[in-house]
Amino acid sequence: xxxxxxxxxxxxxxxxxxxxxxxxxxxxxxxxxxxxxxxxxxxxxxxxxxxxxxxxxxxxxxxxxxxxxxxxxxxxxxxxxxxxxxxxxxxxxxxxxxxxxxxxxxxxxxxxxxxxxxxxxxxxxxxxxxxxxxxxxxxxxxxxxxxxxxxxxxxxxxxxxxxxxxxxxxxxxxxxxxxxxxxxxxxxxxxxxxxxxxxxxxxxxxxxxxxxxxxxxxxxxxxxxxxxxxxxxxxxxxxxxxxxxxxxxxxxxxxxxxxxxxxxxxxxxxxxxxxxxxxxxxxxxxxxxxxxxxxxxxxxxxxxxxxxxxxxxx
Amino acid sequence: xxxxxxxxxxxxxxxxxxxxxxxxxxxxxxxxxxxxxxxxxxxxxxxxxxxxxxxxxxxxxxxxxxxxxxxxxxxxxxxxxxxxxxxxxxxxxxxxxxxxxxxxxxxxxxxxxxxxxxxxxxxxxxxxxxxxxxxxxxxxxxxxxxxxxxxxxxxxxxxxxxxxxxxxxxxxxxxxxxxxxxxxxxxxxxxxxxxxxxxxxxxxxxxxxxxxxxxxxxxxxxxxxxxxxxxxxxxxxxxxxxxxxxxxxxxxxxxxxxxxxxxxxxxxxxxxxxxxxxxxxxxxxxxxxxxxxxxxxxxxxxxxxxxxxxxxxxxxxxxxxxxxxxxxxxxxxxxxxxxxxxxxxxxxxxxxxxxxxxxxxxxxxxxxxxxxxxxxxxxxxxxxxxxxxxxxxxxxxxxxxxxxxxxxxxxxxxxxxxxxxxxxxxxxxxxxxxxxxxxxxxxxxxxxxxxxxxxxxxxxxx
Numbered sequence: 001x002x003x004x005x006x007x008x009x010x011x012x013x014x015x016x017x018x019x020x021x022x023x024x025x026x027x028x029x030x031x032x033x034x035x036x037x038x039x040x041x042x043x044x045x046x047x048x049x050x051x052x053x054x055x056x057x058x059x060x061x062x063x064x065x066x067x068x069x070x071x072x073x074x075x076x077x078x079x080x081x082x083x084x085x086x087x088x089x090x091x092x093x094x095x096x097x098x099x100x101x102x103x104x105x106x107x108x109x110x111x112x113x114x115x116x117x118x119x120x121x122x123x124x125x126x127x128x129x130x131x132x133x134x135x136x137x138x139x140x141x142x143x144x145x146x147x148x149x150x151x152x153x154x155x156x157x158x159x160x161x162x163x164x165x166x167x168x169x170x171x172x173x174x175x176x177x178x179x180x181x182x183x184x185x186x187x188x189x190x191x192x193x194x195x196x197x198x199x200x201x202x203x204x205x206x207x208x209x210x211x212x213x214x215x216x217x218x219x220x221x222x223x224x225x226x227x228x229x230x231x232x233x234x235x236x237x238x239x240x241x242x243x244x245x246x247x248x249x250x251x252x253x254x255x256x257x258x259x260x261x262x263x264x265x266x267x268x269x270x271x272x273x274x275x276x277x278x279x280x281x282x283x284x285x286x287x288x289x290x291x292x293x294x295x296x297x298x299x300x301x302x303x304x305x306x307x308x309x310x311x312x313x314x
Numbered sequence: 315x316x317x318x319x320x321x322x323x324x325x326x327x328x329x330x331x332x333x334x335x336x337x338x339x340x341x342x343x344x345x346x347x348x349x350x351x352x353x354x355x356x357x358x359x360x361x362x363x364x365x366x367x368x369x370x371x372x373x374x375x376x377x378x379x380x381x382x383x384x385x386x387x388x389x390x391x392x393x394x395x396x397x398x399x400x401x402x403x404x405x406x407x408x409x410x411x412x413x414x415x416x417x418x419x420x421x422x423x424x425x426x427x428x429x430x431x432x433x434x435x436x437x438x439x440x441x442x443x444x445x446x447x448x449x450x451x452x453x454x455x456x457x458x459x460x461x462x463x464x465x466x467x468x469x470x471x472x473x474x475x476x477x478x479x480x481x482x483x484x485x486x487x488x489x490x491x492x493x494x495x496x497x498x499x500x501x502x503x504x505x506x507x508x509x510x511x512x513x514x515x516x517x518x519x520x521x522x523x524x525x526x527x528x529x530x531x532x533x534x535x536x537x538x539x540x541x542x543x544x545x546x547x548x549x550x551x552x553x554x555x556x557x558x559x560x561x562x563x564x565x566x567x568x569x570x571x572x573x574x575x576x577x578x579x580x581x582x583x584x585x586x587x588x589x590x591x592x593x594x595x596x597x598x599x600x601x602x603x604x605x606x607x608x609x610x611x612x613x614x615x616x617x618x619x620x621x622x623x624x625x626x627x628x629x630x631x632x633x634x635x636x637x638x639x640x641x642x643x644x645x646x647x648x649x650x651x652x653x654x655x656x657x658x659x660x661x662x663x664x665x666x667x668x669x670x671x672x673x674x675x676x677x678x679x680x681x682x683x684x685x686x687x688x689x690x691x692x693x694x695x696x697x698x699x700x701x702x703x704x705x706x707x708x709x710x711x712x713x714x715x716x717x718x719x720x721x722x723x724x725x726x727x728x729x730x731x732x733x734x735x736x737x738x739x740x741x742x743x744x745x746x747x748x749x750x751x752x753x754x755x756x757x758x759x760x761x762x763x764x765x766x767x768x769x770x771x772x773x774x775x776x
Binding site (some may be wrong): 053065066080086102275290297 | 375378379381382383385386387388389390392393395396397398400401403404406407408409410411412414415416417418419420422423424426427428429430431433434435438439478481483484485487717719720724727728731735739742746750
């Protein structure tokens with residue numbers, strides 16, 4: 001395997017980490033109004049992601065930073081090419097971030113509602129837009145952007161609902177389960193239409209048929225994981241359901257990046273876009289040294305906050 | 315106005331705005347960690363450290379309100395290179411991207427993950443581990459400053475690279491990370507951040523002392539004031555020393571910036587220092603820039619002539635008034651802050667916590683908030699506008715760096731969008747900070763409630 005291939009896989013891995021981790025953050029934010037009947041409920045819902053969402057977002061910063069370093073031309077063309085959608089993603093991440101951080105610092109009902117509006121809009125918007133951006137990157141059409149956006153929003157919402165069901169007790173947990181079932185009724189058929197079209201399509205910007213068996217396998221695995229996530233949440237196996245929705249996101253992202261290989265943007269191949277071997281070697285050492293540590297201490301954070309969050313009586 | 319101008323305005327607006335929050339994240343984080351460490355050590359020995367805990371939580375809250383803004387405005391920075399400056403990104407990515415990737419992997423993860431643990435971990439983690447989490451987070455913040463400043467230094471003084479096929483290629487990572495420009499700039503900017511954070515604590519403490527008089531918790535504010543005065547004074551010395559070093563490097567690496575900062579037209583031996591236009595001190599510039607009163611300092615017109623011969627005809631002069639005046643604003647406002655902190659140290663030299671602080675000085679303290687903030691922004695204007703017309707000194711011009719495919723209307727729309735949102739958020743942040751400063755620290759609970767609910771409830775958020 002060449003260094004370029006290796007770094008394409010690393011970039012795919014970083015985006016996968018981002019979609020899996022911030023996927024549930026987005027879902028939790030999007031579902032905030034539906035899962036809560038009171039201020040105490042809202043606090044309970046948001047406390048599930050409180051300690052971790054900011055660390056999850058760093059996966060995006062790392063993925064984009066690594067693209068800049070390893071594939072400057074890909075980074076430059078993607079970011080300047082998807083100019084306005086990315087502007088809206090950033091606006092979403094800004095209002096969501098300040099909403100989450102400032103929510104505990106404000107007192108009046110109106111200000112809390114403003115923070116909540118920022119959290120909801122700032123979760124729905126990027127969750128949709130990431131799918132739209134990558135859908136468009138694959139096919140170059142508005143229809144693909146719409147389907148990709150709908151799919152990523154649906155999957156993130158389902159992932160988030162399952163996460164809340166896993167991490168809470170009481171009425172919120174029951175509502176989260178119902179929400180998960182409701183969302184999966186839309187997400188599973190949508191995935192069943194959208195995902196097989198990736199390996200089955202000849203409309204890819206640059207089709208690479210040698211990758212096709214891999215694409216079929218990972219697209220089918222994504223659909224299977226999503227469907228079993230729905231079944232597991234029905235059977236109240238919340239831990240396994242969360243593993244399944246996480247798996248669905250992993251396989252969907254793998255399908256996506258498999259289809260983007262070897263030309264992630266029209267007219268730009270990975271080889272042309274890559275940095276020189278010296279830089280890629282330096283980056284490899286960096287990744288080998290730093291990533292295991294990052295994963296270890298983030299996992300430790302989840303372990304520390306593993307207990308279910310119960311409603312606070314105020 | 316074309317897309318290039320607007321892209322530059324967008325970079326200026328979003329970067330200056332981002333940097334209003336960053337120094338507080340860097341410096342106030344260390345200050346809060348220092349307070350919590352003092353509390354931990356005091357109470358471990360059975361001493362009374364309640365006032366230290368209250369200070370930790372009070373300034374911790376202000377720190378977090380500010381931290382949120384630093385994080386979200388930082389996202390814009392990373393995306394902006396690719397969105398508005400795609401030609402720059404393609405040219406420099408091989409070199410410039412590496413420190414950015416290092417920043418994310420080695421610094422941002424540390425900062426964000428451990429800050430989350432600190433915020434929610436008050437009742438969850440053993441005290442020692444909880445304190446260590448805050449230190450890990452603030453080390454992350456300070457480490458991020460190093461990486462981003464190393465990347466920035468490379469734009470002014472590119473090293474450890476070669477240009478192949480119209481793209482810079484890194485040949486020596488170590489050279490990039492130990493760039494002399496970076497080694498001078500990092501302590502200068504980080505110490506500047508400590509001056510800003512120190513000024514913030516001085517202002518808040520002064521305000522609380524004015525409000526509470528000598529009774530109540532005035533002794534507590536004296537503690538935070540003293541700590542901040544010491545921090546500001548020490549950091550001020552570092553800023554001055556590294557500033558001197560940076561000026562000497564400018565003479566060798568960026569002669570145009572130095573000439574513009576001084577309004578020096580022609581190569582001059584024994585160059586005078588222009589205090590304001592018309593008032594000059596003979597030989598002082600040569601003395602400062604080369605530590606030799608007779609050394610030659612290059613002038614703008616001569617540098618222009620040499621650059622035109624080397625790089626082809628173009629205007630190589632930066633915006634003169636901005637560079638000239640931002641240099642003076644930086645020095646005067648920065649020095650005033652440090653002077654204020656030294657005066658404060660003199661006034662509070664007696665250890666007794668009961669001695670009242672003169673009210674006139676407490677009023678003066680409030681100035682310690684805006685002064686260093688203006689100074690540090692002026693410093694960045696000097697540094698980055700003085701670099702023009704280059705994005706990478708001697709290699710790539712700003713005009714050749716901009717994204718060719720992005721329309722004027724797109725840049726205009728996003729510039730308007732960011733400016734509007736940032737304006738609203740600035741007001742909200744100001745109101746939030748002011749409200750918490752006015753309210754003062756929360757009273758300590760008389761008896762901790764060791765129930766399940768209490769342990770699940772984060773102390774600072776939600």
